[in-house]
Amino acid sequence: MDKRLNMLAKRRHLLLTQAAIQRELLMDELAPWQARLAMAEKGLSAVRYVKSHPTLLIGGLALFGLLRPGASLLGRGRAAKWLHTGLATVKIARKLYSMLPKKPLPPQVVK
Known part of the structure; x- marks a missing residue:
């Protein structure tokens, strides 16, 4: 039983490490889009404000x-x-x- 738990803990650690690496890569890929998406979000919030007033x-x-x-x-x-x-x-x-x-x-x- 301990052998199985040890294997699951190692597998969990490996998956968490891979997920962290993938998050970093995704952040690097999406960094150029951040300013454009922020501007689009401001436009949408302005539209929502005018729609409510x-x-x-x-x-x-x-x-x-x-x-x-x-x-x-x-x-x-x-x-x-x-x-x-x-x-x-x-x-x-x-x-x-x-x-x-x-x-x-x-x-x-x-x-």
Whole structure:
């Protein structure tokens, strides 16, 4: 029994040594890829952040649309038209909301 345990211990030691050597060789082979993979990981984390905060993306695109060349807030640019339409819509919605009854009407009894 001791002979078998001794043989298993030697085999285990040999396998652990081989695994350590293989890990070292693999690290040497993958070293040039480390910087590229780190950059890819940063890109993926940025995508995950934007995916979890979509308002930032929408706000950034809206800001880009307003500040791009040719878009004028005061002139006849596309942003001015959208702003005018949005303000008109808000005014109409407020007026309609103010016309709604403040309290629910009591049920009417028909005689």
